[in-house]
Amino acid sequence: MSSRTAPGGPWVPLAVLLGVAGTAHFVHPATFDGIVPRALPLSARTWTLASGVAELGLAAGLAAPATRRAAGWGTAALFLAVWPANGQQALDAWRRRGRSPAHARRAAAALVRLPMQVPLLVAAVRVARA
Secondary structure: OOOOOOOOOOHHHHHHHHHHHHHHHHHOHHHHHOOOOOOOOOOHHHHHHHHHHHHHHHHHHHHOHHHHHHHHHHHHHHHHHHHHHHHHHHHHHHHHOOOOHHHHHHHHHHHHHHHHHHHHHHHHHHHHHO
């Protein structure tokens, strides 16, 4: 049984992460609206909901062996596309870090999140190449 058809594999954590994140975009959209870069056209809510749809679709694609390779490449592209939003979140949090200990913790978490996207991107590419 190859890694593309195995019931478990490196695609599972990515599919779970995308499924949870995609769902969160619909359950708590305001959380995500605030990190959409202001320079993008359309409303922040439109981008929030569109990215939630993309994440849920990619999670489903990773779960299906026939679409796993394409979904792996799509996931890598998504991780690159949302990098500016994570950068915006880190920048905004950094600017507010002195307001309270809670703001300082949010700033630290946002800054840690940026480099964490690199292993996620690598994992997505590995799934796409499997």
